[in-house]
Amino acid sequence: MVRLGILGGTFDPVHNGHLALAEAVFRALQLERVLFVPAGDPPHKRGRPLTASAHRVRMVELAIAGRAAFALSRADLDRPGPHYSVDMVALVRREYHLAADETFFIIGADSLAALPTWHEPARLLSLCRLAVAHRPGYRPDLRRLSERLPALPDRVAWIAMxxxxxxxxxxxxxxxxxxxxxxxxxxxxxRYIEANGLYR
Structure with a gap:
């Protein structure tokens, strides 16, 4: 069974922090691949115009070129919005025929702390496990979070970085x-950012 990580984000722009996170999760969980999934219309980012998806996709392609462990998925771009993480994970699982326990949605500890406020968080936990990156010495209070999401403790894999x-x-x-x-x-x-005058 394929073990796959999913790293969603606006990637506006993709940067070395994204790549370090993907690499850390890839190694720690012995994954076959990490998918970079550029966001289409993320509800929590409304109010800030996103750079055109074609530019964000190209920047991800350039960032991961030559890295066999990383791939790009357009799962969140090729569908109408709004785009919720739970729907994107469901799409990726169907596309790659993944089991829930072999699918790792990669998030930071700050996102985990806010998980109860997400769209359908209990369903998300039924679809995948969470690979949660945390700074050494800091982890959100899982006991408190599990009061609202009882399944949470068994669905988290901690990644220290x-x-x-x-x-x-x-x-x-x-x-x-x-x-x-x-x-x-x-x-x-x-070079791509400079050549295309992005963010000017």
């Missing part, structure tokens, strides 16, 4: 000021 001080918001600000992003994103992505 140092915090990567990178945010898409800050990278967009730097690009808008004309700064190179080569220290924070793969070089082909930095």
């Amino acid at each position: 140092p915090g990567v001080p990178i945010s898409g918001t800050e990278l967009r600000r730097r690009a808008a000021r004309g700064e190179s992003l080569a220290a924070w994103v793969p070089l082909p992505v930095a």
